Amino acid sequence: MTSFQFDVGSRARKAGRFIGRVRSELLKALSERKAKEGLTQQALATKLGVHRSLINRQLSGESNLTLRSLADLAWAMDMELNFELRERTATFGQNESATTSTISHGQIRFINGRNDAGSDKAVHTPSYPEPNAER
Amino acid sequence: MSTIDGLIKNGAFSRIEIELAVGEQPVRLIFGTTGFIEWLNTLLQGAEPEHRLGDTTPAEQVDQLFYAFVSGKPLNYLRQFRFIRAEKNAIWELKTPDVRIFGWFLQRDCFVGVFGNWADHVKDHDLYRGYRIAIRRLRRELDVEDNLCVKGTSPSDVISI
Numbered sequence A: 001m002t003s004f005q006f007d008v009g010s011r012a013r014k015a016g017r018f019i020g021r022v023r024s025e026l027l028k029a030l031s032e033r034k035a036k037e038g039l040t041q042q043a044l045a046t047k048l049g050v051h052r053s054l055i056n057r058q059l060s061g062e063s064n065l066t067l068r069s070l071a072d073l074a075w076a077m078d079m080e081l082n083f084e085l086r087e088r089t090a091t092f093g094q095n096e097s098a099t100t101s102t103i104s105h106g107q108i109r110f111i112n113g114r115n116d117a118g119s120d121k122a123v124h125t126p127s128y129p130e131p132n133a134e135r
Numbered sequence B: 001m002s003t004i005d006g007l008i009k010n011g012a013f014s015r016i017e018i019e020l021a022v023g024e025q026p027v028r029l030i031f032g033t034t035g036f037i038e039w040l041n042t043l044l045q046g047a048e049p050e051h052r053l054g055d056t057t058p059a060e061q062v063d064q065l066f067y068a069f070v071s072g073k074p075l076n077y078l079r080q081f082r083f084i085r086a087e088k089n090a091i092w093e094l095k096t097p098d099v100r101i102f103g104w105f106l107q108r109d110c111f112v113g114v115f116g117n118w119a120d121h122v123k124d125h126d127l128y129r130g131y132r133i134a135i136r137r138l139r140r141e142l143d144v145e146d147n148l149c150v151k152g153t154s155p156s157d158v159i160s161i
Helices: A010-037 A041-048 A052-060 A067-076 B004-009 B034-044 B058-070 B119-124 B128-142
Strands: A003-005 B014-017 B029-032 B081-083 B092-095 B099-107 B110-118
Touching (some): A010 A052, A010 A067, A041 A052, A041 A067, A052 A067, B029 B034, B034 B058, B034 B099, B058 B092, B058 B110, B092 B110, B099 B119, B099 B128, B110 B119
Parallel strands (some): A003 B014
Antiparallel strands (some): B014 B029, B081 B092, B092 B099, B099 B110
16 A cells, blocks of 8 residues: 545544634734733633633643634634635636545435536435335 | 655555645645554544543544645644654654654654554553654664654754744
8 A cells, every 4th residue: 555545524624624723823823922912821811711721722622612712712812803604616627526424424425416517416326215105 | 775665665654645625735745654554544433532632533633633734734833743852863743632643754744653542541651652662663674764764853854834
């Protein structure tokens, strides 16, 4: 074997990388604030009225980061939050990866189930009988 | 003299590939020994530590770490990677909340994973020394200590930031 594909599936990939990106942004912001204004985790914790270890665990990924705690951290760092959902856009010549979900999230339901072009239609075929098929 | 290509052909290790976003290219490389890849497979099959700390699964944590590494994102020294002991040809550790990965850098931005384990298991049983010795032995067997091993222990010696 010359190569190994570490593929957690598109659903898990989306979740893990999004959460990771949020944490990276927080760490980057805190690091910039620290360099500019000397803001520390202790100062953040004091401002939010929580223990410093909670801030540390939230930043390291060892504690859940809720939308509320995310907004609180942004407030304590005096920074704006920006969140948006964008439609996926395909550009000419780009690779299209499989969008199967293969880990820990139940049954696989779609394979490249895009609806915008005939050739990319879902190839999923249900293996269970149609309701009322034998009536 | 050993080369990366030769070591892959001999089956000493394989290249680990991960899905990148549209328009991204791999700017760093990860390789893994057969044993390490078997361990990665257990993660893909849903293996979990007894008490998970992270809010994502271990497989998701490793995917996120590998993605940050391969796509060239900045990595946080100490939180995401560190050396085990300050020495020439150091052994390095990649970290997520629940996972520890041990290996070495063949050259800058080019990591080989040899062992993976749960973070709490590594800490509870103090496995650092054992992993360090085992990896050094493997490197001697592969004859890579001179030409395929980063000598320095500064973060910028192993990762372009």
